[in-house]
Amino acid sequence: MAIVARLQLYARHAQGALAPETERALRKAALACTSWAATQGLEALPTASETAAAYVDALAAQGKKPASIRQAVWAIGTLLRAAGFPDPAKAEPVRLALKRMARSLGTRQQQAAPLGGGEVAQILATAGTGLSAIRDVALLLTMRDLLARRSEIVALDLDELQRQEGGAGTALIRRSKTDQAAAGEVRWLSPETCTWLRRWLKAAGIDDGPVFRPVSKADVVGGTALEGGEVSRILKRLAKRAGLDPTAISGHSARVGMAQDLVADGADLAAVMQAGRWKSPIMPARYAERLLANRGAVAGYYGQRG
Structure with a gap:
């Protein structure tokens, strides 16, 4: 006792x-x-x-x-x-x-399947037009832009979003796994993401409080934030509708996909770490290891020789 x-x-x-x-x-x-x-x-x-x-x-x-x-x-x-x-x-x-x-x-962890730009295009074409579908797409795009963890996306409040000229916006991430003291970090949101966010907030009638909330089968929007475990189910559902394999999709898939997209577009690991709030390069390097291999010394050696 x-x-x-x-x-x-x-x-x-x-x-x-x-x-x-x-x-x-x-x-x-x-x-x-x-x-x-x-x-x-x-x-x-x-x-x-x-x-x-x-x-x-x-x-x-x-x-x-x-x-x-x-x-x-x-x-x-x-x-x-x-x-x-x-x-x-x-x-x-x-x-x-x-x-x-x-x-x-072994110590190698199985990596979540990425939801990169190509997968997002498939999802947008198949997501549907219902209230839940609008929320799900807004959540996916926001997670990608913020490289957000599950805990970060469900904690997002409306007063932490801010619009900018040109249709883009910013989001304040008040607390993250690497910021337990809640100093907060501001990250950019694309015009496309902001468009979907506005659609969701208007359709759901949300004017304060949590951004992402449960939606019942009768299209009743809850007053509290989504549970963290619901995020992976939403991403799996979007993937399945798009004809993608949902079994390898997890709450990390949007984060993995954007990290890979950034590296493919030429971003270095330091920039990816900053975008995803990583304190160490280990995980972003792991996420993008196949892309980084193409920039390695051996690839460069053979590239110089045609």
């Missing part, structure tokens, strides 16, 4: 300090670990390093993605520290289990 009390106290202190997706990830990982421990007859809290290592091995055997396994280890460590126990993730058995996982599964 003392452990539960400490975790409840931590939850109260952490409220508002952690991003909603971080809180959800902690809850989900904790439930998964405790459920697994119960099936194995092991004590979940406190978690011994041997138990945590066995959990890593079990997740690897199930074919879980390396990133998911590392997130599970992070969540276990976070909760145990909150309860006043040592972090088992720092113990040698867990470190070795993670190395086993990396050797057996």
Whole structure:
């Protein structure tokens, strides 16, 4: 009971300090670990390093993605520290289990399929004209222009949009994964995106509050923001209507597609990092690795020789 009390106290202190997706990830990982421990007859809290290592091995055997396994280890460590126990993730058995996982599964993550300019053209031709369709296209185009994460797009409020001459506009991203202090960053929106945004806001009768909201089958617009998980379902639905494979589409697809489009148009990694609010070049370089390979030393060597 003392452990539960400490975790409840931590939850109260952490409220508002952690991003909603971080809180959800902690809850989900904790439930998964405790459920697994119960099936194995092991004590979940406190978690011994041997138990945590066995959990890593079990997740690897199930074919879980390396990133998911590392997130599970992070969540276990976070909760145990909150309860006043040592972090088992720092113990040698867990470190070795993670190395086993990396050797057996590799560390390369499967990349979301991009929604680039070509895919967007197909989507615009097939999206439909209903209220949900207008919202879905406006959301997709806004996500691409802002290289927005799911949490960023659903948090967008009307007062954070501003029109400019010539039909373009800007959006203030108040908080992002790399800006937890909410200093905020302003990004540009194309005239086409702004046209679709105006269509959606007018059709939905939105004059304040969240920009992107649920729409019922009866075309009733909700008063609250979309849930983050709904974003990937919207993008998958748009892709399916356009004849694209929806299985590889995720909430990152618009971000991946725009990053690739920027690199294809000649932008360097520093510019792409700035546009997408990345602190490291690792992910944008990964997204555009095939395009960047065509600019590499070997490609240049052969290019000079015709």
